[in-house]
Amino acid sequence: MSAFESTTVLQETSGRQGARQPHRLFLALILGCLTGLGPFSIDMYLPSLPSLANSFHVNASLAQLSLTSCLFGLAVGQLIAGPISDALGRRRPLLLGLFVYAAAAAMxxxxTSIGLFIAFRFLQGLAGSAGLVIARAIARDYFGGKELTRFFALLMIISGAAPVLAPVTGGQILRFTSWHGVFVVLTLLGIALWLVVLLALPESLPLQRRVQGGLWETVGALGSLITNPEFMGYVLAQGFASAAMFGYIAGSSFVLQEEYKVSPQLFSLIFATNGIGLILAGQAAARVSLRWDEQRALAVALAVAAGGSLALLAAILGRMGLAMVLVSLFVVVAITGAIGTTCSSLALQKQGRVAGSASAWLGVAGMLIGALVSPLVGLGGGRIAVSMAIVILLCHYTGIFSYWLLSRRIRRSKYPVRLSPWPHTKSGDQ
Structure with a gap:
């Protein structure tokens, strides 16, 4: 081990020892809920969109614009909250974000104005993004190497349940109240998480490990990460895998219910089953990482994604029946959990001092790429199933190519470790 590496390890070790670490399962529960805040904000009110449109006397597309504004807020907010947490610590930006989130949900x-509603939804997404990005950064503060991979797999058990439970919860709320009740529940959820963070989540980033130099230095850390080929390889691999998921979400209801005549109840069961598969794949990736290493686990996951997406397209084009389509869909959805677990761990392991900025790029990439490719699912003109399968396949293969081009071809021992070109930033703790 070199002198530089020894100093870096010493800095990280002393930093972790200086922070009181909560119990592992309790920490996973808190961070899982923070990570799931975004999916709950998006999916929980989906069943109420028709009644919301009627309440505001607007068409469906204008009501759906509130969903787009929340997604945009979630993406932009991560680029703000992540770097700020590297400079100011994790607790203050997180507490501020949760406070604003609860206030925006209450508004x-x-x-009674659709314009104000869309604006508050953007603010809600912007503030809620703090939970998404800072939760991953806190995990990196406490864990490294294979332990980080194991913790991300544990985190996925909790956060992965959010997309499954949110629409069901929203539907049950509508049995007793209007769409207003959904946002009352989101307000209470924001307040509850604010109290938990205030009372039970200690600061995980000591002063000596924070980025110094003010706002310009913080922004510089974001920019420097883009010039790191290895890091961007992991970001793009996960980003395109997430985009494939967006393609699945955008097209699966039309494909299964309209083309394959699946009932809404059976579709909900299929959707939930695929969500459980995503969680289980994350656990499997963590186990494989312990036996081999994260690089090999990721390579296996990407190979499965390539084969699964190809099988899905073949099943749809060859009209092989619903069973083959469902098996292929299960594979391409579930493997996202393995790719997300390994890519998140590998991308953050060398970015200890800028874990917030690194976490921001991990979150933003999937949302931005997903926002671009999701509309393509409906542009096929003919069978939506074909266009959905093509989008999923192209996303997976583009992610694989990005990983191979940027990450696998880097000689890590010779890659110059450099945090930022700005003079005030120390190059330790990469």
């Missing part, structure tokens, strides 16, 4: 429940 959504009270407003």
């Amino acid at each position: 959504c429940a009270k407003t």
